[in-house]
Amino acid sequence: VMDVPRAETRRYGVLDVVRESGNLVEARGLVEKPAPEEAPSTLSIIGRYILDPAVFVELDRQEAGAGGEIQLTDAMARTIGRLPFHGLRFTGRRFDCGSKAGFLEANIAFALERADLHEDMHDILxxxxxxxxxxxxxxG
Structure with missing residues (x-):
């Protein structure tokens, strides 16, 4: 999980936090893409998951929603309260590959960090x- 500016909470699932201990947070709920004024926190779900098998049971029971999609976060939200739900604060560099610009930025950063691509990428930029x-x- 990672703090984001409140105005950006509408782009992410956001945790409703019960307590924090260092980089570990315990959630009592989550809200998928809330309006900034309705977000329970600015702690956004940005990464990978380690899920209890009960979440997959919920996924099996779940009906498809808008666009015919089954949302993982809906199944996760239904298990919170019955099972512990924690997030680990991410402290590294993150790229939002869900946007075209973020995807391009990630590729540019990756190329600049590679010795075999750095000089060519620098010249291109x-x-x-x-x-x-x-x-x-x-x-031109």
């Missing part, structure tokens, strides 16, 4: 940056 400053597109 410099070229595109110069073109953008001159109000030109990628082709």
């Amino acid at each position: 410099t070229r595109y940056g110069a073109a953008a400053e001159q109000g030109q597109g990628a082709g």
Whole structure:
């Protein structure tokens, strides 16, 4: 889990936190993509899960919702209260690959950190940056 600006809570599942101990948080509930004024916290669910088998039982019982999708967070929310539900605060660097810009940023950052791609990527970014400053597109 990770704190996000309150205005961004509408993009994530958000925990309703009971208590915190260091990087570990215990939740009493979660809300999927709440309006900022209705978010119980700014602690957003951003990562991977280790789930109790009971969550999968709930998934089996669940009807498809909007768009014909079955939401994992709905099944998780129904198990909270019956089972302990915890989150671990993420402290590393995170990219939001759910957006096109975030996906591109992740790939650029990855390329810049690789010795075999760094120089080429730096040259490409410099070229595109110069073109953008001159109000030109990628082709110059």
